[in-house]
Amino acid sequence: MNKKAEFGGLLLRIVLGIIFIGHGADKFQGGISNTVQWFDSIGLPGFLAYMVATIEILGGIALVLGLATRIVGAIFILILAGAIIKVQFAAGFIGGYAYDLALLVMSIYLLLSGSKLFALDNLITKTKHHY
Known part of the structure; x- marks a missing residue:
């Protein structure tokens, strides 16, 4: 991959x-019990709120650090697809699923391409990349 593509990644x-x-932290700061109740109200098990918020924070940190980028991308795809299907799609494109769709496409890119720069x-795999 060329330098420009790697910088984009x-x-x-x-x-x-x-x-x-930010999204994961907001779920905890806003009171995770509120998020648990909201999950219950839309027909999802409340305990998933804890899982989603934790995955968002830890996965986000992993992405910033460049750890398990493809794996985190795949997990984020599942979360975003669920959010779009279960919640956002009914609200329409603008004001509904447009934002989540953009995040979904970013996650798909990272799953397919990874991101090796910085x-x-x-360091873990000790691979050398020549640009």
């Missing part, structure tokens, strides 16, 4: 990570 990885850290995965 780095930007996507960091921005997506920051967004998910990624801690490079």
Whole structure:
């Protein structure tokens, strides 16, 4: 992959990570019990609120650091697909699923392409990339 594409992947990885850290933290700061009740109200088990919020924070941190980028991308795809199908789709495109769709596409990109530039995965796997 060329330098411009890797830089683009780095930007996507960091921005997506920051967004998910914010979303996960908001679920806890707003009172996770409120999120649990909301999950219950839309027909999802309340305990999933804890799982989703934790995955969003830890997955976001992993993306910023460049750890398990493809795996985190795949997990975020599942969360976003669920959010779009279960909640956002009924609200329509604008004001509904447009934002989640953009995050979903970013996650798909990271699943398919990864992001090696400034990624801690490079230290773990000790692979060398020549640009």
